Amino acid sequence: MSDRRRWIGERVPRIEDARLLTGRAPFVDDWEPPGTLHVAFVRSNLPHAKILDIDTAAAAAHPGVAAIYTAEDLGALCCPGPVLVPPPPIEGAIFHARTPLPLAREIVRHQGEPLAMIVADSRYIAEDAAALVSVDLDALDAVVDLSTALNEGAPLVHSDLGSNLAAHVRQTKGDYEAAKSAADRVVARRFRYDRGVAAAIENRGVLAEWDARADRLRVWDTTQAPIPIRAAIASTLGLSEAQVRVIAPFIGGGFGPKVMFYAEEILIPWVAMQLGRPVKWIEDRYENFFATTQEREQLHESELALTEDGRILGVRDHFLHDSGAYDPYGLTVPINSQCTLLGPYRIPNYESEFRVVFTNKPMVTPVRGAGRQHGVFVMERLLDIAAKELGLDRLDIRAKNLLDPDEFPHNHEIIYQDSAPLTYDSGNYAPALAEAARLIGYHDFENERRAAAADGKRIGLGIVNYVEGTGIGPYEGARITVEPSGKVRAATGVGTQGQGHFTAFAQVVAEAVGVNPADVRIVTGDTSEFHWGTGTFASRGAVVAGNAFGAAAQAVREKILAHASEALEVSEEDLELVDGTARVRGAPDVSIALGELARRANPLRGAVKPGTEPGLEATSYFGPERGTTANGVHALIVAVDPETAMVDILRYVVVHDCGTVINPMIVEGQIHGGVALGIGNAFYEELTFDEFGGTTNASFMDYLLPTATDVPAIETAHMVTPSPLNPMGTKGVGEAGAIPVAAAFVQAVEDALREVAPTLELVDIPLSPGRLFEALQDAGEEA
């Protein structure tokens, strides 16, 4: 293989940039076929209500309105949507599936649930007409507070269930009770994580066009998973999958919610077929705060049992998880919390139990991190508190409990979100922690703290570990074709939302077939180009699709070598693939271009050898037996003003290990973005609700996303422990940046305030300046 110019591991600048930088890369809303009609939805203002009447007469009479639909007009279409992710087979688990109707009928269960759909010549007219619809709702008591939602006598989100319990899962390993009685110390605390939104800068949108002559439906959709969407559209609308083409073009950020399957994705194509006109709906920012799924309210009651010297004997964690009004995404988020809590640590006994709760709030499905950050927050907080109580150094207590490299694969004996036992594939945790400590200056920090104090500044340091289960199955595929021009075309089913797939996958292909990545044209997210696969989620693109590209590229390479060996009359072993040619080692003048080989592999006349396939093309699939486990350490230094409770992040260090890295530049970018999102979750972003369940900050004026002055420069270091579960050795990284930020952040803030408020314990996230201020007051009163 010595001929291979290495592209994997190179910082190749992105191939997709030129189109994006010039404004030419098309996003869904940039398409508008002639004659397009526009949709606006009338949505419920109330979180829980009985629908008495929806009067659309005035709106229907408004000039420019083409059609109006309520639930009654949908016929058979008005049935509950599918459960997208069935719960894993966990013994004794209870799961009640409740999924929404495309338009609400009889009852609305969260603010923003759609009541009527208006189709008009322009969005302006559709919104004018929406204002003319008169909706008569009878308010019902709403379930708002997670902690009391399961109480006897609480109002019911789904009255047929008799309680608000959506699911109950208990998983155990070893015997926690026994561990507890053997422990020198047990630390018990309650933790809370509040709601936020994903806030991709591009809202959702769907454009559908029914071509009556071709008998085909074309749908442009801001989805992370075009292939499952195609299947759902085809089956719901009674079409063959071959009649439906779903295109997820450039997508303006995904972060999880765009992997959901939403009612609008059925309604818009259906209306386009009904009316025989292209129909488009683009979500606006206000709608996005209700109509797009969210995360992450959980309440934990947790215990950590340890020996005197800080060795972990066991963990118990009981938590409530807010699902919102429906649970189409199964148990993915709470199971991630349950499994990620174990982190990189050796935990012999674990008892974890959660209850998923219906509330009258928008639906919860994975948002970058997808429940993992809760687990990390609980575990790392427990270790911080234990270290303080036992008088141990917080780095030592962590280092002492890390799994050693010879303990892999490590089976945690509980079931993960991919239905397989939670088993870590590989890891080398101690060096990552040591490296982060070195980079942030942990061992010299007391001097730094004193120097800052002399300047009247209170600074603190935080350092935490995390693992991330990534790269789960079931599978992805890729098809690679060498064209007669010598350029390479390659397609996969996963969608792309800015992760650099056009470049990273091109690098994988380029390395195998001996071309420049710039000569590889990757197509993603168009079901007419590739129609097997599941989508971009769970940090799996580079692992699962990446390895499918690797396998297909290897297969194409073998075809190229076979044809070249025949053409040049030399044995395959004597050939190398370089610069778009196959040539003889040591005699580079004896060569043949890949384009020429592609032509010969697809002759227009004459005979081919029986049994051969035409062209230089191969399709391969990759399905890992289970997910890979990436890991890392975040460390930061903050300055806190105890008077104003303002926090300034002075430095931020990330050491991470996602196995083999295809493009370090892209991986670092993923981490930067994840950290910024994590900082938002930790300090700025909290979706707030009034006592009736109404959202009180549904705008970017009130819901604060971090800006360039809130996020520090981020220092990154890579460690590489390849995964044994795939040929390239890759692990995922898409969510890693976001997962441990809150845990690191509160540790640093507490550390900065340790003299002012020695009893301060931060157990709620997000820690807004307001919450920190109150916590400081409370700590002051106790002291």
Next chain:
Amino acid sequence: MSDVSIRTRINGEEWTGAVEPRLLLSDFLRGNLGLTGTHVGCEHGVCGACTVRFDGDPVRACLMFAVQIDGHEIETVEGLSPAAGTDLRIADLHPIQRAFHETHGLQCGFCTPGILMTVASFLERNPKPSDREIREAISGHLCRCTGYHNIVAAVARAAELLTEVEA
């Protein structure tokens, strides 16, 4: 209300025509003119994705009506590198665009056109900015993908490239 006639220059080209008074500038550029490089992320003036230049200054196209550009000049991302033909080559792009490419200053690219327009005006006024000044200059833009780290690097690099061009 009846349409209002306007005369304006967009990316250097004269445009005259009539528009509905309530039509937002962002919708006018995208819908009427097909200049879809200007993106809309919030429609209430916070995210900055819709930023274009109005007589050289960055403005939010979602907070203006199309009629307000009567007699004024607008520049959108499509006007940044008119030399770039169908065969898009990085070398033909504007130095600011090149800098974003070199430093990986964009991921999904949805926020990017608006940021490019702000940066174009900023670097005209402040050709040698500090890191702090760069962060403040782009703090009116929301980017959910990059964590701003590489955008800051891109602006610093753009300042270098622009000085080289002038030198």
